[in-house]
Amino acid sequence: EAGVVQSPRYKIIEKKQPVAFWCNPISGHNTLYWYLQNLGQGPELLIRYENEEAVDDSQLPKDRFSAERLKGVDSTLKIQPAELGDSAVYLCASSLGGLAGANTGELFFGEGSRLTVL
Amino acid sequence: AQTVTQSQPEMSVQEAETVTLSCTYDTSENNYYLFWYKQPPSRQMILVIRQEAYKQQNATENRFSVNFQKAAKSFSLKISDSQLGDTAMYFCASDGGSNYKLTFGKGTLLTVNP
Numbered sequence: 001e002a003g004v005v006q007s008p009r010y011k012i013i014e015k016k017q018p019v020a021f022w023c024n025p026i027s028g029h030n031t032l033y034w035y036l037q038n039l040g041q042g043p044e045l046l047i048r049y050e051n052e053e054a055v056d057d058s059q060l061p062k063d064r065f066s067a068e069r070l071k072g073v074d075s076t077l078k079i080q081p082a083e084l085g086d087s088a089v090y091l092c093a094s095s096l097g098g099l100a101g102a103n104t105g106e107l108f109f110g111e112g113s114r115l116t117v118l
Numbered sequence: 119a120q121t122v123t124q125s126q127p128e129m130s131v132q133e134a135e136t137v138t139l140s141c142t143y144d145t146s147e148n149n150y151y152l153f154w155y156k157q158p159p160s161r162q163m164i165l166v167i168r169q170e171a172y173k174q175q176n177a178t179e180n181r182f183s184v185n186f187q188k189a190a191k192s193f194s195l196k197i198s199d200s201q202l203g204d205t206a207m208y209f210c211a212s213d214g215g216s217n218y219k220l221t222f223g224k225g226t227l228l229t230v231n232p
Contacts, residue, residue, distance in 0.1 A: 041225070111160075
């Protein structure tokens with residue numbers, strides 16, 4: 001079974017440029033997450049989707065960040081324009097979601113997209 | 119807001135020995151999940167072990183076990199017979215009863231020395 005797939009693995013851009021990250025979750029996983037991981041820190045939630053609906057985007061900086069999951073499967077996270085402080089690893093994760101018992105809270109992570117803003 | 123605290127930024131252990139990583143958390147919920155995730159260098163994060171708060175018995179997965187102290191809100195990870203492949207960042211996480219939103223600690227970098 002394929003895991004969570006993210007691309008690109010690495011991206012280097014200059015500040016003020018746009019950048020986009022793509023994520024394909026595990027087949028059948030209704031819930032998709034984007035996490036931000038700064039160097040030496042634990043992941044912090046940016047946005048959570050249940051199918052195509054963003055149900056928790058309270059920590060997404062909406063002035064420059066946007067995300068979509070149009071068909072409830074794969075998702076794109078965009079930053080425009082990028083700032084120096086956006087340099088980090090962007091992690092995508094998925095889980096079963098749905099009824100208690102089906103979702104034990106375990107998240108399955110992709111390898112992440114490492115962004116460097118110069 | 120829930121918090122998860124890992125007070126050991128770095129630890130090291132000799133191969134085949136035992137090491138314990140500490141974690142404390144804060145939540146007002148009575149039932150919740152706790153997790154330890156492992157993140158090897160430049161590789162994806164994977165689940166090591168999970169504990170349900172309403173279960174008094176400590177979870178065990180092969181060489182990995184936890185010491186869950188609910189009243190003290192403590193959740194430590196014990197790795198027995200440490201192997202070189204255990205070298206990684208270890209993150210403690212709690213869902214705070216939400217069943218979907220994990221809050222992570224800052225992590226402990228564990229190095230297993232030959």
